[in-house]
Amino acid sequence: MLDIKFIRENPEAVKKGAAAKGVSIDIVKLLKLDTVKRELQASAEKTRALQKELSAAVPKATPEEKKKLLADSSKLKEEFLALDERLKLIDGELVAELMRIPNLPAPDVKIAPGESGNEVALISGKRPQFDFKPKDALTLGEALDIIDVDRASKVSGSRFGYLKGAGAILEFAIVRYALDILMKEGFVPVIPPVMVGEKAMKAMGYLDRSADEVYHFAADNLYLVGTSEQSVGPMHMDEVFEAAELPKRYVAFSTCFRREAGSYGKDTRGILRVHQFDKLEMVSFVLPEHDDAEHKLLSSLEQKMMKGLGLHFHVLNIGSGDLGDPAARKYDIEAWIPSEDKFRETHSTSTTTDWQARRLNIRFKRSAAGKTEHGFVHMLNGTAFAIGRTIVAILENYQQADGSVKIPEALIPYCGFDRIEKK
């Protein structure tokens, strides 16, 4: 949610910002609602104040005065109720309009429609050279008996998989590798709930334009998270941080669930795009002035962890048209996938500035020179590892001519083996 005062003062900037994301908003209607609301509020409050004044005089009044006071007060109360009813109606409309407005792109984000503004900012490593035709992850995984999508489809349908044996161990190794790096940076490991209530999911901004992506249990009105950000962000809902407590950094491990509605026919093979996968996600709560630095930190940590695995990747600065509602700026990492001869997304880090924090009502306070300042925190998130896709990248990039797969150096201590081969 944007600050209504900011919208009032910068209507053109808001309109432009939303348009840059491909969202059209009726700013005239919104400002009109805002004006009417304030007028109604002023007269309702005036009536109410007068009524309260009369009420307060009742205990001290003489019997005759009392009679008149009670009658006048009752009348004012009716007037107030009528005004208040209209006020609530208008305010409801106003809030609905406000919630529809996406976060604005940060000033340094390229304005361009769709994905056309995405730019490669950095390339790390080199394409691995094979003196044989590299196989895809599924072929490798099935041959090594660590991935089974056939049986998964029997049990759960399409876009599911079993990860077995050395594959399962590899997952835990990646988790522990990332935790060791991030805990040194002050991130607190968290295993959050993966089912969250409507209030939390809505506040995070995932029930507006991306509602189709989310699994919903109607009987309990609970939603399955598509990323643990949706569970870790609301953790501090309606809380106020002392400035000294910030930054607050978490790295959450959770299973993530996505309906993948509208992606029929896309990436149907293997485990690159599935309904259920595990992911480590970084979430930061920071003071507004630390937002940019934190975003760079999250991006650099993602890169550090990828370099540590020796994977070839590039970093994309995402253009305005490819930003989701909550994000003001986004950097993606795409890892090299030899079988597809292209880069595929494995990481994404966004700052949501104060957009999510406003909806979640997460604030900070700080005192200096005898004055107390309140404000909304800034919330950022970033992938530490989307584990399924990381395993896909490792299998493909570290595959050998004989069909075995070497384990990246950094993961060997965590795996307890240095190669996955056919038994």
Added chain:
RNA sequence: GGAAGCGUGGCCGAGUGGCCGAUGGCGCACGCUUGGAAAGCGUGUAAACCGCAAGGUUUCAGAGGUUCGAAUCCUCUCGCUUCCGCCA
């Protein structure tokens, strides 16, 4: 699933119809003290909204209701705790 209790400010906790936006403590800020710190002492300290301001309104889990007037009484909802049952 059955029963009971509870939900107050950044936090803890008092408060059972008008004197309550709310005693007190912790925390925090400022000052005194100190070589410096800690401790101690003193002062201050809820937020949101409307308004140029004076000021006003709202908020004691949430939504309704009773009343001229509600943190306080009533109803419903949600959450938490305890006991019982059930399951592990």
